[in-house]
Amino acid sequence: MAVHRDPDTAAKLNRIPGVMAICGSPESLPLNPCSFDAVLVHQGFHELAPGLVLPEVARVLRTGRVLGVSWLVRDDTVPWVKRLAALLRTVDQNAMSGDYGSESVQELISSTYFPDAEHTTKRIWVPLDRDSLIAMAANRPAVQALDPTARGELLAKVAALADDSAGTSGLRLPYQLECWRAWVDHDELTTPIRPDDNGLTITL
Structure with missing residues (x-):
């Protein structure tokens, strides 16, 4: 099941085979307590209000189940990527800055609703050809603003x-998939959990 606050996005997700999507707010999930074994948030946890979202996620999770939070973060430690960043920063100091919002995971780690958490990282290599790399650079606003001669250079x-x-293997753009998994503690909820024995009910 997928939850999205935008009706159009929810409708698009609903057209994906095997996906049931509903329109709803993460801060007030339209779901019964203890309905799910896992809740996943990818690349968007920093856009949520943790003080409202974390108790809601805790409410809909079954006892002892998990919340997963992840970001796909570019790895700038690879030499050719560092050279590319340095080159682009000659015209745009913020180029390839890599601000993904992953620092917000501290709100999860310090949450009493999820007292136990673990972190893992996996490297992912994304193939990239020469033309795509040039196009990526050319599409940056600061590069487009250059005069034709400077841009060409x-x-x-x-x-x-x-x-x-x-x-011999071509270009590969490296990313780190940063993943956190945290287990729910229902004892911290101010409202007691009362699971519905009849299963999941969604009011339309």
């Missing part, structure tokens, strides 16, 4: 970096 340097870095 910069993109030529990006092309040269791609040619120099590709090797």
Whole structure:
């Protein structure tokens, strides 16, 4: 099941085979208590209000079940990626800054609703060809604002970096999948959990 506050997005998700989507607010989930074994939030936890969302997630989880929070974060420690960032920052100091909002996970780690948590990281390599890398650089607003000569010179340097870095396997853009898993503690809820023995009920 997927929950999204935007009706159009929920409707699109509902057209995906195997997905049941509803329109609702994460701060007030239209779901029965103790209905799910897991709740997953990917790439968007920092956009939520933890003080409202975490007790709601705790409410809809079954006893001892988990909340998963994850972000896909670019890994800028790889040498060619560091060179690309340095090149783009000659015209845009904020280029490839990598602000993903993952710091907000501290709200989960310190939550009394989820006292036990664990973290794991997995590296993911995304294939990227020369033309796509040049297009990615060319689409940056600061690059588009350059005069044609300066823009051409910069993109030529990006092309040269791609040619120099590709090797036999081509370019691969590295990411880190940062994942946290936390187990619910219903004792912290101010309103006692009363599961519905009749199962999940959604009022339309």
